[in-house]
Amino acid sequence: MLVVTGHHTAPALSTLARSALLARAISPNGQTSCREPSRTMKYATAKHCQNCPVQSLSLCNSLAHDELAELNAFVTDSHYKNHDILFDQDTPANWVYIVTEGVVRLHKTLPDGRRLVLGFALPGDFLGFSDCDVHATSADALGPVAICRISREAFQNLLDAKPHLMRRLHAELIHEFTLAQDRLMLLGRGSAKERMAAFFVNMRNRWKRVNGQSANVALPMSRLDIADFLGLTIETVSRMVTTLARERLIVIVPDGIRILDLPRLEAIAIG
Amino acid sequence: MLVVTGHHTAPALSTLARSALLARAISPNGQTSCREPSRTMKYATAKHCQNCPVQSLSLCNSLAHDELAELNAFVTDSHYKNHDILFDQDTPANWVYIVTEGVVRLHKTLPDGRRLVLGFALPGDFLGFSDCDVHATSADALGPVAICRISREAFQNLLDAKPHLMRRLHAELIHEFTLAQDRLMLLGRGSAKERMAAFFVNMRNRWKRVNGQSANVALPMSRLDIADFLGLTIETVSRMVTTLARERLIVIVPDGIRILDLPRLEAIAIG
DNA sequence: CGGGTAATTGAATCGAATCAACGCGAGTGG
């Protein structure tokens, strides 16, 4: 799970598109594609927490059946389309969110325009938790997104009432912390190639949780997003992708990549 | 407060030497020094939590007087000398720690020897909290250090028994998270000069909490530590320090620097 | 005073950024 604080975001890596919707059709040339069958999205998201599609992936999986029913009274479902903004940097933080479908991009921009993408939130990921009343991170939708929303106040009450949920969130936060530290090592000490490899491996692992095992890694974000996630430029990202492809570690497929040699890719990656 | 997970460490910036022990004597040439009067340390640390020197700076300040008395039964005081190891990467995590005197260095080393310093824990900082039973970070003493130690088990029991302590720790974790994200921006997008300036500003602010306001920023760590903290090399750190000194933003004093123009230094810094 | 480590400074090198051109596919409009 990805826990994202409102004041900046918790990240780690994250990627890809809608889980079961991800087509892995064989294209004419025999390569698998990461493209979705269509741009439409099954917006049949949970009206009831009990049958929420990401219940088992999210924080909510530490709530009992009857507790989910309670929770249900407080949550709101919302849908966003590509580029819609969930919340903006330096804006009051009133809600916490769990992504139920799609991918959310978290980012932070400096006054001079330099940008860092903190992470990509996949289905099941928690975001918007803030250490003050203002978001330090912006969040927007990469393609169609469905989320479930709870007011910060209600969420705080819930945490106070359910100590086991608090413990769980606490454990997740600590875990995310360690991931952030790996990312610091990556940005502080990793070469462009290492960053790229780490990104792919990490995306693959995170997507596996949601979608199950697959050599395909869909990349719904642009090269610019990847560059800003890795602290590189688009040109460098592009060059590293082609380098890794030339070395037969990956192949480029529509809307993503396919990992050919995971062990070697993992050996290159840091973290 | 600095919360440091065992699996890697929570960091942000941190610096400096022993609080009240820091001498700010005027040296012959009129420059203030950050040097301590002697290498001896007043090891009169708290036998009782109630009169712990860092009680007001640490997590413990959310415990009532009688709660501190309870806590007292579980804590152990320990002293370390320069370079002593508190715990090592990939080693069982049995304790959590609060620094009471001195500075602790948290770092992480890759198999190939590349190193990243996650942070420098000052008096009052909490460290060693892990998301699993193994430390992902090494911690050692920069000069003489006194810490207070509690077994992870006892600490967990304490958290379970005192919900307000849990909430407090949770809030601290989230705050540290946002700091880690600022650091990601720094390492991912900042120039050498910006990193250096941010380091000094941050160190100054953290030290202010412990020692009170001062333009002097003691730097008990080596240039190599700073370099590994900022993702640079010692040579680059050295060059940037002299650059900032030439520009009259700082002056180099024994065992640290003195900030001459904080506003301009802050303007250069990221975060 | 000397020996050793840490810090500084300089010159050469390297990796990623920048600048610039081109290719490609999706949309648009004639």
Place this chain on the structure above:
DNA sequence: CCACTCGCGTTGATTCGATTCAATTACCCG
């Protein structure tokens, strides 16, 4: 249907900032 544009990605040539390599200097501790 094709020409055109527009955004995005790739590729190449060049530049620039930080690293690396190599001395030199400062400083601490005996």
